[in-house]
Amino acid sequence: MRLDEFDTTYRFEGKVVSSERISPPETDEVREMVIDIQDGPKFEVGHNFGIIVPAESAFGSKDHFRLYSVADIPASAGNGTQRIVVAVKRVSYIDDYSGERYQGRASNYLCDLRSGDRLTITGPYGTPYKIPEENDANIVLIGMGTGIAPFRAYMKLLYATRPDFAGAVRLFYGARSGLELIYMNEERDDFAQYYDKGTFEAFKALSPRPHWSDPIAWDEAIGDRGMEIWTMLLDHKTYVFVAGMEEIRDHLDDVFAGIVDSREQWLRRKAELQAGGRWIELLY
Numbered sequence: 461m462r463l464d465e466f467d468t469t470y471r472f473e474g475k476v477v478s479s480e481r482i483s484p485p486e487t488d489e490v491r492e493m494v495i496d497i498q499d500g501p502k503f504e505v506g507h508n509f510g511i512i513v514p515a516e517s518a519f520g521s522k523d524h525f526r527l528y529s530v531a532d533i534p535a536s537a538g539n540g541t542q543r544i545v546v547a548v549k550r551v552s553y554i555d556d557y558s559g560e561r562y563q564g565r566a567s568n569y570l571c572d573l574r575s576g577d578r579l580t581i582t583g584p585y586g587t588p589y590k591i592p593e594e595n596d597a598n599i600v601l602i603g604m605g606t607g608i609a610p611f612r613a614y615m616k617l618l619y620a621t622r623p624d625f626a627g628a629v630r631l632f633y634g635a636r637s638g639l640e641l642i643y644m645n646e647e648r649d650d651f652a653q654y655y656d657k658g659t660f661e662a663f664k665a666l667s668p669r670p671h672w673s674d675p676i677a678w679d680e681a682i683g684d685r686g687m688e689i690w691t692m693l694l695d696h697k698t699y700v701f702v703a704g705m706e707e708i709r710d711h712l713d714d715v716f717a718g719i720v721d722s723r724e725q726w727l728r729r730k731a732e733l734q735a736g737g738r739w740i741e742l743l744y
């Protein structure tokens with residue numbers, strides 16, 4: 461769905477409770493923001509919400525709308541106030557035509573907000589992530605960059621609501637370098653608490669030469685466990701979640717086509733999973 465197709469007519473206010481940098485200093489800035497919403501719709505894990513960056517002047521620019529994912533289980537902050545968490549990467553990009561570097565408007569606006577600041581929110585959008593009914597369902601999570609944020613919330617929800625969940629959970633997390641794995645680096649590993657579950661395993665997919673912009677080696681991370689994952693993908697109790705930048709789609713198609721040695725067979729299986737609501741993508 462294109463950004464201009466989202467309904468942004470219902471807008472409500474959020475108040476920043478805190479904003480903390482969670483990426484190491486030598487990497488791109490990613491901040492975790494806690495936002496309170498006093499009067500607004502109910503947020504759930506798997507939802508995305510919109511941010512409206514106000515126009516800089518009456519003539520200069522238009523409102524700017526961008527989407528962000530719920531990064532934790534929405535909580536109550538008392539008096540009917542909801543508390544949500546978001547992980548935002550400060551983005552800059554090189555314009556294809558001018559060759560100049562620009563700062564992304566929404567991400568910089570959000571990263572510059574501080575405790576007490578107010579912002580305009582829309583949504584939520586999308587379908588909340590469901591906890592599988594089967595206690596032995598398999599869950600495969602494939603995330604890249606800030607795409608890890610909804611998975612962090614989902615894992616918390618999964619083991620909080622079903623502490624005895626017995627299905628295999630496999631997380632593949634891609635980034636240029638180990639330092640860029642937010643929520644899974646030396647300073648902070650939110651997934652460490654699940655390793656002793658015995659059913660949870662996490663794998664890192666990194667670029668062999670991040671400074672040369674080599675692509676993330678999904679083939680190594682997933683390809684090395686190809687048969688296990690493929691067997692899971694043939695099981696009717698498997699749910700796959702993919703989140704991150706859109707480029708991940710082609711990379712994964714290449715990796716899975718390689719595992720089964722047939723692009724046609726892979727695309728057919730993926731279409732079946734998608735039709736059954738068992739391949740869920742959040743791409744941007």
Ligand SMILES: Cc1cc2nc3c(=O)[nH]c(=O)nc-3n(C[C@H](O)[C@H](O)[C@H](O)COP(=O)(O)OP(=O)(O)OC[C@H]3O[C@@H](n4cnc5c(N)ncnc54)[C@H](O)[C@@H]3O)c2cc1C
Nearest residue numbers: 508526527528529547548549551553564565566567606744
């Ligand atoms: C459903 C959905 C959920 C999203 N969830 C999140 C989230 O939880 N956290 C988050 O930081 N962003 C998220 N995004 C991306 C976000 O909506 C914005 O696109 C991003 O913050 C850049 O907006 P901007 O206005 O600053 O810059 P823009 O002018 O919109 O974009 C500038 C450039 O940055 C690239 N870019 C956009 N997002 C990222 C990113 N996260 N990492 C690296 N490069 C990027 C774009 O491809 C573009 O080239 C999500 C997008 C979608 C569609």
